[in-house]
Amino acid sequence: MSKKLMAEFFGTFWLVFGGCGSAIYAAGVADVGIGWLGVSFAFGLTVMTMAYAVGHISGGHFNPAVSLGLMIAGRFDGKELIPYWVAQVVGGLAAGIVLYVIASGAAGFEGAGGFASNGYGDASPQGYGMVAGLVAEVVLTAFFLVIILGATSKGAPAGFAPIAIGLGLTLIHLISIPITNTSVNPARSTGVALFADGPALAQLWLFWVAPLIGAVLGAVIWKAMDTD
Numbered sequence: 617m618s619k620k621l622m623a624e625f626f627g628t629f630w631l632v633f634g635g636c637g638s639a640i641y642a643a644g645v646a647d648v649g650i651g652w653l654g655v656s657f658a659f660g661l662t663v664m665t666m667a668y669a670v671g672h673i674s675g676g677h678f679n680p681a682v683s684l685g686l687m688i689a690g691r692f693d694g695k696e697l698i699p700y701w702v703a704q705v706v707g708g709l710a711a712g713i714v715l716y717v718i719a720s721g722a723a724g725f726e727g728a729g730g731f732a733s734n735g736y737g738d739a740s741p742q743g744y745g746m747v748a749g750l751v752a753e754v755v756l757t758a759f760f761l762v763i764i765l766g767a768t769s770k771g772a773p774a775g776f777a778p779i780a781i782g783l784g785l786t787l788i789h790l791i792s793i794p795i796t797n798t799s800v801n802p803a804r805s806t807g808v809a810l811f812a813d814g815p816a817l818a819q820l821w822l823f824w825v826a827p828l829i830g831a832v833l834g835a836v837i838w839k840a841m842d843t844d
Contacts, residue, residue, distance in 0.1 A: 617696070617699065619673055619674075620673060620674040620675075620696070620700075621674070621699055621700070621702075621703040622673075622703075623670035623673040623674035623676075624674050624677060624678060624700055624703040624704050624707065625703045625704070625706060625707040625710075626666070626670065626707065627666040627667075627669075627670055627674070627676060627677075627678040627707070628678045628679070628703070628704040628705075628707030628708050628711070628803050628804075628807075629707040629708070629710050629711045630662050630665070630666050630678075630711075631659070631662040631663060631666065631678050631679075631708075631711075631801070631804060632707070632708045632711035632712065632715075632803070632804050632807040632808065633662075633711040633714060633715060634658055634659075634661065634662035635655065635658050635659035635662050635732075635804065636711070636712075636715060636731075636732035636804070636807070636808050637658075637711075637715055637718075638650060638654060638655050638658035638659075639655045639658075639732035639797075640715060640719055640731060640732050641718075641719070642654065642655075643655050652789075652790070652793045652794070653790070655789065655793065656786045656787075656789035656790045656793065657786050659785050659786065659789050659798070660782040660783055660784075660785045660786030660789070661782060663676075663678065663778070663781055663782045663785050664778045664779060664781065664782025664783075665778075665782075666678060667777070667778035667781060667782070668778050671778065674700075675692065676778070677692075677700060677704070678704060678707075678801075678803070679704065679800070679801040679802075679803060679804070679827075680700070680701045680704055680705070680801070680802045680803055680824075680827075680828070681757050681760075681761075681800065681801060681802060681827035681828055681830065681831035682760070682761065682764060682801075682831065683696075683697055683700045683701065683704070684697065684828055684831045684832065684835075685757075685761040685764070685765075685831035685832065685834050685835040686761075686764075686765075686835070687835075688831070688832050688835035688836065688839075689761075689765055689835040689838055689839055690839075691765070691768075701803075704803040705802070705803045705806055705807075707803065707807075708803035708804055708806055708807025708808075709806065709807050709810065710807075711807050712807040712808045712810060712811050713811075715731075715808065715811070716728060716731070716811045719731070727813050728811050728812055728813055729812070729813055729814075730797075730812055730813070730814060730816070731808050731811050731812035731813070731816070732797065732808050732812075733797065733805070733808050733809050733812035733814075733816035734796050734797045734798070734799040734805045734809070734816070734819070734820075734822075734823045735749075735796065735797065735814070735815060735816060735819050736748070736749035736750075736796060736819060736822065737815075737819075738814075738815070739814055739815050739816065739819060740794075740795060740796060740797070741793060741794050741795075741797055742794040742795065744794070744795045744796065746822065748795060749795060749796040749822060749826070750822060750825075750826050752791075752792050752795045752796060753792075753796060753799055753800060753822070753823065753826035753827055753830060754826045754827075754829050754830040754833065755830065756788045756791065756792055756798075756800050756830065757800045757826065757827040757829075757830025757831050757833075757834065758830040758831070758833040758834035758837065759784075759788070759834065760784060760785065760788060760800055760830075760831075760834065761830070761831050761833075761834025761835055761837075761838065762834050762837055762838050763780060763781060763784040764777075764781055764784075765834070765835070765838040765842070766780075766838065767780040767781055767784075769842065769844055770844050771843070771844065785800075788800055796823070799823040799826075799827060800827050800830070801827060802823060802824040802827055802828070805820055805823035805824070806820060806823075806824075809823075
């Protein structure tokens with residue numbers, strides 16, 4: 617169990633450090649910034665690389681919503697849910713600390729700003745409201761679970777699941793960065809919200825509630841379709 621929790625810690629750390637780090641340090645750099653497209657691929661690459669690296673140890677969840685959805689689908693022991701959640705959130709927080717330490721070393725640093733946090737209303741990149749953010753996060757997390765459950769099912773081609781899951785997360789970010797800055801992962805949202813200026817902490821509830829609801833919905837949908 618300790619090895620599983622270490623894998624979840626480091627996998628979630630890498631997801632938050634790589635995905636949010638790309639948004640904090642590289643997205644808006646003049647002339648050479650990677651933009652939303654680059655950030656979308658960064659998140660997908662973090663999941664794909666860690667799924668290959670440590671997925672065989674812990675299952676490669678790196679996300680409390682994924683762990684919940686896999687439990688509902690009968691793919692994960694419910695006794696391990698809370699320990700997994702703790703490891704994932706602590707991994708996200710550790711990444712947030714490292715990101716902040718690096719960011720604070722920049723010339724002219726005067727605060728973290730949005731710090732790649734998730735939000736709605738004035739905190740949404742394009743001003744989308746709470747209901748829009750809630751619906752987007754529920755729907756996209758549900759489809760993320762369908763992708764994960766399908767790609768890892770017995771009938772799927774062996775060895776390709778991390779690619780499908782990573783590209784799935786990339787697509788999710790391409791859709792929803794303008795809406796909420798894309799969560800679909802409570803650990804990712806928590807890891808940076810503690811360091812962000814503005815309403816990130818006050819709005820964090822949505823980025824726990826919506827992904828968890830979406831994960832349950834996705835698991836139920838998959839179970840209704842599954843032929844294994």
